[in-house]
Amino acid sequence: MAAVVTPGVTTRVEVNGVAAGETVYAWFFSTPTSAGSYIVQADGTIRVVTPDPLAAGDHRLVVTNAAGTVIGWSAIRVAGPNDLAETGVSLGPIIAGGVLLVVVGAGLLVIRRIRRKSADQ
Helix, strand or coil, X not given: CCEEECCCCEEEEECCCCXXXXXXXXEEECCCEEEEEEEXXXXXXXXXXXXXXXXXXXXXXXXXXXXXXXXXXXXXXXXXXXXXXXXXXXCHHHHHHHHHHHHHHHHHHHHHHHHHHHXXX
């Protein structure tokens, strides 16, 4: 079940595998909406403010590093009139999914370069 967040409200987000003091960036998708930059606290969390306005419904909260590499993501439901907000989200279990996306993306870039090089010859 997706965590429920409310526009304009701060939500505690666990960001595993990132050093305290590192700056990370939060985004809400399906339409990319920046939630700003955050410094990872000693307890491995950031406090993300859900952008207002942000359409009610299902979204993904994505956290990236400064290079834009996905650190992790989580399914999020932006509260509508019949939802109750939660106070925390964990990206821990999905870090592997984020790493997988980075590996797959890198693989696709390599394949694209190989094809382009073959076409040039």
